[in-house]
Amino acid sequence: MMSTAQPLSSIRLMMTSDDASSEVPSPPQREESSVVESIGDSESPQSPPESTFTHTLPIHTHVTSSILTKETNEPVSLGGLKNLGMLVLLANNLRLILENHTKYGFLLGNPFATVPIGDVKNTVLVWCLIPLHILFAVTIEKYIAKKAIGTKKKHVDNPTAHFRDHLYCLAHVINAGWLLAYVTYLVYFHIYHPLLGSACEVHALIVSMKLMSYYFTNRDLRKAFVKDDPVPKDYVLQYPQNISVRNIMYFWWAPTLVYQPSYPRSNVPFRKLFFLKRCGEISALFFALWFVSAQYANPILINSLSAMHDLRVSVIVERILKLSTVSIVIWLAAFFCIFQSILNALAEVIGFGDRSFYMDWWNAGSLGTYWRLWNRPVYNYMKRHVYLPLRTRGFSATQASTIVFLISAFLHELLVGIPTHNLSFIAFSGMMFQVPLIMLTAPLEKMRGPGTVIGNCIFWVSFVIVGQPTAVLWYYYRWHAMHGTVGQSH
Amino acid sequence: MMSTAQPLSSIRLMMTSDDASSEVPSPPQREESSVVESIGDSESPQSPPESTFTHTLPIHTHVTSSILTKETNEPVSLGGLKNLGMLVLLANNLRLILENHTKYGFLLGNPFATVPIGDVKNTVLVWCLIPLHILFAVTIEKYIAKKAIGTKKKHVDNPTAHFRDHLYCLAHVINAGWLLAYVTYLVYFHIYHPLLGSACEVHALIVSMKLMSYYFTNRDLRKAFVKDDPVPKDYVLQYPQNISVRNIMYFWWAPTLVYQPSYPRSNVPFRKLFFLKRCGEISALFFALWFVSAQYANPILINSLSAMHDLRVSVIVERILKLSTVSIVIWLAAFFCIFQSILNALAEVIGFGDRSFYMDWWNAGSLGTYWRLWNRPVYNYMKRHVYLPLRTRGFSATQASTIVFLISAFLHELLVGIPTHNLSFIAFSGMMFQVPLIMLTAPLEKMRGPGTVIGNCIFWVSFVIVGQPTAVLWYYYRWHAMHGTVGQSH
Numbered sequence: 001m002m003s004t005a006q007p008l009s010s011i012r013l014m015m016t017s018d019d020a021s022s023e024v025p026s027p028p029q030r031e032e033s034s035v036v037e038s039i040g041d042s043e044s045p046q047s048p049p050e051s052t053f054t055h056t057l058p059i060h061t062h063v064t065s066s067i068l069t070k071e072t073n074e075p076v077s078l079g080g081l082k083n084l085g086m087l088v089l090l091a092n093n094l095r096l097i098l099e100n101h102t103k104y105g106f107l108l109g110n111p112f113a114t115v116p117i118g119d120v121k122n123t124v125l126v127w128c129l130i131p132l133h134i135l136f137a138v139t140i141e142k143y144i145a146k147k148a149i150g151t152k153k154k155h156v157d158n159p160t161a162h163f164r165d166h167l168y169c170l171a172h173v174i175n176a177g178w179l180l181a182y183v184t185y186l187v188y189f190h191i192y193h194p195l196l197g198s199a200c201e202v203h204a205l206i207v208s209m210k211l212m213s214y215y216f217t218n219r220d221l222r223k224a225f226v227k228d229d230p231v232p233k234d235y236v237l238q239y240p241q242n243i244s245v246r247n248i249m250y251f252w253w254a255p256t257l258v259y260q261p262s263y264p265r266s267n268v269p270f271r272k273l274f275f276l277k278r279c280g281e282i283s284a285l286f287f288a289l290w291f292v293s294a295q296y297a298n299p300i301l302i303n304s305l306s307a308m309h310d311l312r313v314s315v316i317v318e319r320i321l322k323l324s325t326v327s328i329v330i331w332l333a334a335f336f337c338i339f340q341s342i343l344n345a346l347a348e349v350i351g352f353g354d355r356s357f358y359m360d361w362w363n364a365g366s367l368g369t370y371w372r373l374w375n376r377p378v379y380n381y382m383k384r385h386v387y388l389p390l391r392t393r394g395f396s397a398t399q400a401s402t403i404v405f406l407i408s409a410f411l412h413e414l415l416v417g418i419p420t421h422n423l424s425f426i427a428f429s430g431m432m433f434q435v436p437l438i439m440l441t442a443p444l445e446k447m448r449g450p451g452t453v454i455g456n457c458i459f460w461v462s463f464v465i466v467g468q469p470t471a472v473l474w475y476y477y478r479w480h481a482m483h484g485t486v487g488q489s490h
Numbered sequence: 491m492m493s494t495a496q497p498l499s500s501i502r503l504m505m506t507s508d509d510a511s512s513e514v515p516s517p518p519q520r521e522e523s524s525v526v527e528s529i530g531d532s533e534s535p536q537s538p539p540e541s542t543f544t545h546t547l548p549i550h551t552h553v554t555s556s557i558l559t560k561e562t563n564e565p566v567s568l569g570g571l572k573n574l575g576m577l578v579l580l581a582n583n584l585r586l587i588l589e590n591h592t593k594y595g596f597l598l599g600n601p602f603a604t605v606p607i608g609d610v611k612n613t614v615l616v617w618c619l620i621p622l623h624i625l626f627a628v629t630i631e632k633y634i635a636k637k638a639i640g641t642k643k644k645h646v647d648n649p650t651a652h653f654r655d656h657l658y659c660l661a662h663v664i665n666a667g668w669l670l671a672y673v674t675y676l677v678y679f680h681i682y683h684p685l686l687g688s689a690c691e692v693h694a695l696i697v698s699m700k701l702m703s704y705y706f707t708n709r710d711l712r713k714a715f716v717k718d719d720p721v722p723k724d725y726v727l728q729y730p731q732n733i734s735v736r737n738i739m740y741f742w743w744a745p746t747l748v749y750q751p752s753y754p755r756s757n758v759p760f761r762k763l764f765f766l767k768r769c770g771e772i773s774a775l776f777f778a779l780w781f782v783s784a785q786y787a788n789p790i791l792i793n794s795l796s797a798m799h800d801l802r803v804s805v806i807v808e809r810i811l812k813l814s815t816v817s818i819v820i821w822l823a824a825f826f827c828i829f830q831s832i833l834n835a836l837a838e839v840i841g842f843g844d845r846s847f848y849m850d851w852w853n854a855g856s857l858g859t860y861w862r863l864w865n866r867p868v869y870n871y872m873k874r875h876v877y878l879p880l881r882t883r884g885f886s887a888t889q890a891s892t893i894v895f896l897i898s899a900f901l902h903e904l905l906v907g908i909p910t911h912n913l914s915f916i917a918f919s920g921m922m923f924q925v926p927l928i929m930l931t932a933p934l935e936k937m938r939g940p941g942t943v944i945g946n947c948i949f950w951v952s953f954v955i956v957g958q959p960t961a962v963l964w965y966y967y968r969w970h971a972m973h974g975t976v977g978q979s980h
Binding site: 077321 | 544545546547548549550551552553554555556557558559566567568569570571572573574575576577578579581582583584585588589591592703706707709710711713714721722724725746748750753754755756757804805807808811812814815818826829830833834843844845846847848849850852853854870874875878879941943946947950951954955
């Protein structure tokens with residue numbers, strides 16, 4: 001009330017930058033130096049306005065519309081709300097962790113307490129069997145190679161040779177097939193614990209696939225060798241020098257399912273630090289997987305049993321949604337552990353150079369892209385030994401792809417149904433259901449480009465928000481129904 | 491097994507594009523046409539490969555590192571994981587909605603059931619009082635203006651004139667102050683319902699602030715008029731023509747707290763559709779606010795009472811985190827409803843042109859930026875009538891800003907503490923706590939630029955994830971402690 005009137009031009013001078021610029025008729029911009037910002041700024045040599053102030057300063061000088069009104073020309077950034085979304089996600093899950101701790105305390109017990117001694121014996125048996133089958137495969141090949149060297153000199157191409165080819169094939173199929181069949185029998189009937197069962201089944205399946213790749217590749221290399229056809233320059237080792245125990249042992253441990261006489265080798269020698277880092281990751285992730293499963297997944301699953309038994313749909317949906325977060329964490333951790341940490345550690349030890357075990361599947365704009373990117377070893381195997389051979393025999397792309405998914409579905413059922421002793425064909429159906437989903441999302445990705453948000457969201461929702469937790473819930477329920485523990489949880 | 495050996499050059503030809511390009515030694519790129527993508531693509535005239543295939547195709551041809559290994563040159567996009575985050579956020583909250591429905595069913599009752607008839611009477615009384623105070627203010631100004639016209643002719647500047655100035659000031663302060671004080675008394679002692687109380691208190695506070703702005707502006711305009719100083723060109727109406735009932739009534743309804751003799755008027759006439767859209771938004775948002783409060787916020791708050799009573803910290807933290815999501819939804823909806831829908835609807839009716847009621851505060855990189863952007867009417871008021879006058883009287887920027895926050899804190903306590911009948915100075919302290927927070931985040935924003943994610947996250951966490959829900963929990967608890975309903979909830 002002590003201020004005296006001032007010429008209005010002087011008022012303008014003492015205003016902050018944006019107010020001075022408001023003489024130019026433009027909509028007001030964000031002020032750079034003004035009331036509250038200057039609080040944190042008190043050290044700067046900002047001189048106070050020179051003259052006594054009057055209260056007549058024009059504030060509303062232009063016609064402007066609110067920035068969220070559609071007529072505004074410039075689009076408004078909502079980036080801050082994305083940050084908020086991520087923070088709310090964190091807060092929500094921090095709350096669930098707190099709630100879980102209040103309800104259950106720590107749930108970690110001895111993970112080996114539920115493993116019967118018979119399981120361990122059978123696991124050791126399986127791991128001893130595998131090298132025998134590998135040695136048998138190389139023995140067959142050595143025999144065939146010796147014959148081939150003889151054939152090459154004589155240029156024999158008669159019915160006897162064809163009959164021999166079929167015999168060799170049979171020997172390999174029996175060798176690989178018997179391994180898989182016997183291990184499957186052992187796991188299904190004599191290994192109670194699903195984790196030990198999975199370890200056996202996965203290893204047997206990988207080796208069986210490798211042995212078939214070993215056979216197919218050597219068969220075609222041999223044919224080229226006999227006819228003196230050129231062979232890929234990429235291979236340092238040529239047939240039949242590649243047929244050796246050392247060579248097949250390397251293939252056994254190599255992080256690939258596809259046999260090549262030789263592979264690109266690491267440019268640098270064994271890096272100890274790199275290897276130790278990967279081992280650290282593996283330990284941390286194994287612990288994390290165990291902790292998350294026991295502390296968070298298990299209570300959700302136990303609390304779902306009675307609802308599954310009584311088919312209370314809304315509770316089941318609620319359980320699936322609650323499980324989805326935990327299931328995503330487990331999925332991402334397991335993916336990283338296997339495809340980044342384990343395979344890289346393995347590759348580092350044996351000097352395997354090509355480490356594209358996966359590509360950026362998390363950005364996949366369609367289900368097809370996902371399946372093409374996430375598991376390169378299986379993708380390469382299916383492409384080289386199933387898809388392309390089918391295509392050369394006149395199958396259409398759709399037919400060949402469907403057959404690939406049919407085989408993949410069968411193998412998924414084997415990997416999930418056998419260790420859980422539950423061949424309900426849920427895993428099989430889940431894989432076969434990918435075919436229509438791929439057909440639906442492929443045009444979307446083509447239309448909207450590879451990084452399409454909507455296609456990526458369809459992938460995530462169908463795959464990890466609905467698909468995986470639903471399957472987990474089902475297998476868990478069936479396991480407990482089979483072992484008579486559903487009634488106990490009521 | 492029927493395939494015959496082929497020259498390896500022909501194998502290359504029938505491979506898909508990326509495999510053909512692999513002869514050039516470059517790391518493998520994402521394949522464009524390959525196994526699974528071709529499923530959705532079966533209609534396209536893709537001819538099958540021409541010759542029988544062999545299984546010797548080189549797959550591993552180059553040394554490459556995994557894309558998540560740090561040595562990779564190109565940074566990997568993790569955009570897909572952001573989509574996943576948002577989807578998990580959705581799934582988490584969908585689950586909570588489902589859980590809430592299973593637990594409580596629909597909780598919507600009659601919102602007017604808890605409103606005593608006395609509250610309604612007092613609310614009507616307040617809304618009748620307000621125009622009287624406005625009319626009294628314009629009456630004083632009319633009297634002063636008449637005197638000023640006389641003074642201008644005589645050029646009087648004596649102690650009597652100064653004394654008169656003080657008398658005028660006193661009259662205005664009593665007029666505005668009595669309105670605020672009387673309404674505050676009514677709300678605190680005689681209006682039970684916090685929502686009706688808030689409506690009265692907010693309206694009284696807004697009108698009191700407007701009346702003070704009216705007085706200050708006219709005082710300085712009058713001084714300029716008496717001394718023949720130039721006045722802002724922005725004002726179409728000049729003193730004393732602006733002193734009229736019509737003019738002050740426009741100011742009463744104008745969406746601003748700052749008095750100007752005239753305001754920029756809308757460029758276009760009243761748009762019926764624009765107005766109806768805003769009204770639709772207001773209705774929808776009022777319903778949403780009511781629904782979210784009754785269905786989601788209320789159960790969380792009820793379930794927090796006993797923990798608050800017994801000071802069980804981990805449960806209180808859990809409740810705050812659960813409340814934060816609901817509180818954010820309410821905050822964003824209420825902000826949009828008031829600052830976008832209501833103020834724009836009002837502005838459209840009275841043809842008020844300057845609609846920058848808010849700026850993009852959600853991207854704020856510091857607390858200071860937030861307070862400068864979110865509520866432009868109050869910001870402009872404080873700047874014109876408090877901050878700048880203080881600065882011209884020699885206060886430093888920090889001092890002036892602190893005084894602004896002190897006044898703001900007092901007004902916040904008034905707006906929250908009076909309708910909830912609980913002057914515990916939590917709202918006051920919350921506002922004063924902004925001063926150190928602003929000082930801490932301002933250098934961060936300066937260092938990392940205006941859109942800084944970390945500054946934005948500090949703002950969100952302190953403000954809506956921790957600050958607001960904590961305050962809500964406290965006021966709710968105090969309300970029930972006061973009305974003796976804490977014991978009932980045990």
